[in-house]
Amino acid sequence: MEEIWNGILRAVELIVTLNPEVMEITARSLFISFTAVFLAAIIDIPLGGLIELRKFRGKRALVDLIQTLYGLPTVTVGLLVFLLLSRSGPFGSLELLYTPTGMVIGQMILISPILIGLTISALRGVSPHIRDTAISLGADESQVIRTIIKEARFAVIAAVLIGFGRALSEVGVAMMIGGNIRDYTRVLTTSIALQTSMGNLETSMALGIILIGISMILNLSLSRFQGR
Amino acid sequence: MLSKGLLMQRNLRISMFLIALITVSAALSAADEGRLKIATTSSLYDTGLLESIVDQFIEKNDATVQIPSHGGTGIAIAAGQKGDVDLLIVHDKAREVNFIEEGDGLERRCFAYNYFYIVGPDDDPAGVSGLNASQAFKSIMESGLSNPNQVKFITRGDLSGTHSKEQSLWKAAGYDYSAVNTSGPWYVDAGSPMGATLIMANEKSAYTLTDMSTFMAYKGNLTLVPLIEGGDELLNVYSAIAINPEKHPGVNCQLANQFIDYLVSPECQEIIGTYGQEQYGKPLFFKGEGNCEVMGCSAEECVVPTQAGCAQA
Amino acid sequence: MAFLEIRNLRKSYGRAQILKEINLSVEKGEILGLIGPTGSGKSTLLRLIDLLEEPSRGAIILEGRAVSGRSEKERIAARRRMAMVFQKPVMFKSNVLDNVTFGLMVRGEGQAEEREEKARAALQAVGLSGYESRDANTLSGGEMQRIALARAIVLEPELLLLDEPTANLDPRSASAIDSLLQSLAGGRTAVILATHNMMQCRNLADKVAVLVEGRITALGESEAVLGQEERSATSGWKVPGFDLPW
Numbered sequence: 158m159e160e161i162w163n164g165i166l167r168a169v170e171l172i173v174t175l176n177p178e179v180m181e182i183t184a185r186s187l188f189i190s191f192t193a194v195f196l197a198a199i200i201d202i203p204l205g206g207l208i209e210l211r212k213f214r215g216k217r218a219l220v221d222l223i224q225t226l227y228g229l230p231t232v233t234v235g236l237l238v239f240l241l242l243s244r245s246g247p248f249g250s251l252e253l254l255y256t257p258t259g260m261v262i263g264q265m266i267l268i269s270p271i272l273i274g275l276t277i278s279a280l281r282g283v284s285p286h287i288r289d290t291a292i293s294l295g296a297d298e299s300q301v302i303r304t305i306i307k308e309a310r311f312a313v314i315a316a317v318l319i320g321f322g323r324a325l326s327e328v329g330v331a332m333m334i335g336g337n338i339r340d341y342t343r344v345l346t347t348s349i350a351l352q353t354s355m356g357n358l359e360t361s362m363a364l365g366i367i368l369i370g371i372s373m374i375l376n377l378s379l380s381r382f383q384g385r
Numbered sequence: 386m387l388s389k390g391l392l393m394q395r396n397l398r399i400s401m402f403l404i405a406l407i408t409v410s411a412a413l414s415a416a417d418e419g420r421l422k423i424a425t426t427s428s429l430y431d432t433g434l435l436e437s438i439v440d441q442f443i444e445k446n447d448a449t450v451q452i453p454s455h456g457g458t459g460i461a462i463a464a465g466q467k468g469d470v471d472l473l474i475v476h477d478k479a480r481e482v483n484f485i486e487e488g489d490g491l492e493r494r495c496f497a498y499n500y501f502y503i504v505g506p507d508d509d510p511a512g513v514s515g516l517n518a519s520q521a522f523k524s525i526m527e528s529g530l531s532n533p534n535q536v537k538f539i540t541r542g543d544l545s546g547t548h549s550k551e552q553s554l555w556k557a558a559g560y561d562y563s564a565v566n567t568s569g570p571w572y573v574d575a576g577s578p579m580g581a582t583l584i585m586a587n588e589k590s591a592y593t594l595t596d597m598s599t600f601m602a603y604k605g606n607l608t609l610v611p612l613i614e615g616g617d618e619l620l621n622v623y624s625a626i627a628i629n630p631e632k633h634p635g636v637n638c639q640l641a642n643q644f645i646d647y648l649v650s651p652e653c654q655e656i657i658g659t660y661g662q663e664q665y666g667k668p669l670f671f672k673g674e675g676n677c678e679v680m681g682c683s684a685e686e687c688v689v690p691t692q693a694g695c696a697q698a
Numbered sequence: 699m700a701f702l703e704i705r706n707l708r709k710s711y712g713r714a715q716i717l718k719e720i721n722l723s724v725e726k727g728e729i730l731g732l733i734g735p736t737g738s739g740k741s742t743l744l745r746l747i748d749l750l751e752e753p754s755r756g757a758i759i760l761e762g763r764a765v766s767g768r769s770e771k772e773r774i775a776a777r778r779r780m781a782m783v784f785q786k787p788v789m790f791k792s793n794v795l796d797n798v799t800f801g802l803m804v805r806g807e808g809q810a811e812e813r814e815e816k817a818r819a820a821l822q823a824v825g826l827s828g829y830e831s832r833d834a835n836t837l838s839g840g841e842m843q844r845i846a847l848a849r850a851i852v853l854e855p856e857l858l859l860l861d862e863p864t865a866n867l868d869p870r871s872a873s874a875i876d877s878l879l880q881s882l883a884g885g886r887t888a889v890i891l892a893t894h895n896m897m898q899c900r901n902l903a904d905k906v907a908v909l910v911e912g913r914i915t916a917l918g919e920s921e922a923v924l925g926q927e928e929r930s931a932t933s934g935w936k937v938p939g940f941d942l943p944w
Binding site: 243244254332333336337338339340343347348351353354355356357358 | 456457459460461462463542543544545573574575576577578581585588589
């Protein structure tokens with residue numbers, strides 16, 4: 158119990174004194190996860206739109222598969238991407254392993270099922286009459302998709318925030334692809350793992366509290382979007 | 386339907402049964418007398434040696450043995466300091482001695498040893514082959530500083546037993562660790578466990594310090610080769626320490642001492658000395674018995690049964 | 699050659715045959731009234747004409763060229779010559795201006811200012827000037843219906859399809875819309891007006907088709923078809939002068 162209280166105090170201390178190492182790690186966490194979710198959203202939201210709004214065989218099976226992949230274990234994704242990016246793997250020559258870019262790619266893969274699946278759910282929440290109205294007013298397929306995404310925009314933004322949260326607090330991909338290299342690929346989650354293994358429980362707790370704090374801010378924004 | 390009276394009777398019986406169930410299970414779990422909790426380091430745990438020893442111990446002693454902590458040395462020691470475990474098995478003499486001095490541990494018993502390896506790319510760009518450990522480190526640093534693209538060193542950076550050994554080697558090589566740590570891109574701080582560090586060294590064709598057993602386990606997947614395999618400087622001694630019941634009442638001191646006594650017994654020493662022979666072609670450990678000088682352990686702490694009793698405060 | 703021709707049109711959903719052998723035509727500047735009880739297939743017919751769905755049999759022919767059964771690209775081109783107002787219109791989650799300019803935006807027509815100009819004019823025509831920046835989803839049913847109409851007429855369509863366009867309006871607004879529809883048709887627009895309201899039909903329509911259970915049971919000049927009887931019930935049809943076999 159002492160650790161938790163001391164952890165809170167230490168967290169406050171680290172934040173208030175703007176501890177440079179913690180600031181750097183936090184900034185890196187935010188940057189990597191934000192980039193990942195941004196790039197993923199550009200691909201996944203329209204993709205979700207296409208899947209939901211087109212008719213094709215095996216659509217139901219595809220959506221089921223996507224939803225199953227929501228809970229992909231982060232270490233499994235980490236391992237998969239590692240095998241792809243390793244020197245002995247197909248993309249080894251790109252030298253992306255143990256780099257922040259590699260981490261972005263890994264996190265993009267991790268959160269894509271969530272972004273695609275939740276976009277599909279969001280679009281399903283839009284009245285089918287909207288689609289008819291848009292079509293009858295002359296919209297072509299891509300315009301219809303854009304219109305429906307726009308109608309569901311709050312739910313879609315919520316999906317993006319959820320994806321961001323998942324990317325930010327995952328450790329499997331960050332550890333395996335990033336390698337927790339100091340000053341280069343070390344982020345909040347991998348730091349917590351490291352501090353814990355070193356027995357520095359208060360610092361570990363403090364970092365955890367900072368991470369929770371960021372998640373809380375995210376979730377508050379999320380409620381605002383969902384509430385509307 | 387049951388009448389109201391019968392219904393109440395039935396409910397009463399069910400309640401009493403549940404209460405009895407809860408009491409019994411509480412009693413069972415409170416009975417820690419037969420349970421031993423060990424904290425150890427991943428490099429030892431991952432070899433499976435401890436589990437083999439534990440299996441034998443359980444047969445002879447009708448006890449429950451659990452190893453809830455097998456991460457870094459740091460977290461093992463932290464668990465001991467909080468009294469969350471009954472026995473510590475680690476490999477960092479300085480911290481072990483400190484642990485006992487602070488009153489957290491009873492006594493130190495060396496029981497096994499092996500060596501660290503310095504591993505690296507087989508073309509050995511820093512030319513360490515044939516040198517001793519500290520000379521090798523010197524060579525790696527110098528080559529790394531002038532040629533960081535060719536020569537790199539990966540450190541675990543996690544205050545583990547291996548990391549402690551690494552730091553002492555830099556010191557022996559004549560460097561201040563904080564200087565090494567920040568001297569340039571050739572020195573990569575991975576903040577990772579041994580396996581992950583080996584994989585990274587493999588990917589980057591870099592040098593690193595590793596314990597023998599983890600390396601043997603990963604060897605099949607690596608192109609790294611051991612360049613320096615022995616010598617005093619790379620000695621890796623494992624010791625067991627029972628947690629002090631005076632400072633941490635409630636720890637199972639009796640069973641901890643029993644386990645240590647088993648560790649130093651000839652039968653167990655034999656298991657230790659031959660472990661891994663079949664799977665790796667050579668044993669992963671050397672028994673402590675008869676090797677006290679090599680291990681640098683005094684007679685009182687080298688492969689002898691426990692002396693300190695379990696008197697509580 | 700009629701502007702719009704519907705030839706031998708049939709539509710089934712599984713076993714249910716909603717439309718059986720429809721033959722109709724409309725000219726530019728003509729208002730065709732489509733009258734019939736609930737469930738007779740009026741909305742389905744309009745949806746088929748608007749190419750939201752494909753007929754099971756038969757064809758929709760615009761200016762001599764079949765537009766049903768064609769590629770998506772051609773369907774879109776044909777749809778952009780028409781505009782439809784649904785029975786219970788839905789608004790996009792935005793303000794009124796965005797709703798009304800939607801069709802113009804989608805066609806990429808003109809600059810933002812021009813589109814806004816046209817939208818204002820359309821809103822004025824339906825009696826909702828000044829509504830531009832209001833949230834479209836906070837409007838009353840009647841207001842939404844008029845916005846939907848504005849949304850359609852702003853496109854200056856060649857064919858206007860209306861499904862009960864004044865059902866939710868008070869008599870005053872309804873008659874204002876009726877005048878608007880009349881002036882539209884007087885131009886070059888062909889209009890199909892589906893309605894329950896016999897009076898509206900009689901006042902506006904040049905031609906009337908009576909649709910009962912998916913079949914056209916009467917077709918001709920509105921006076922002749924509707925006769926003297928004022929009946930706006932949605933069930934129990936009896937058209938004077940024509941005895942229905944069922």
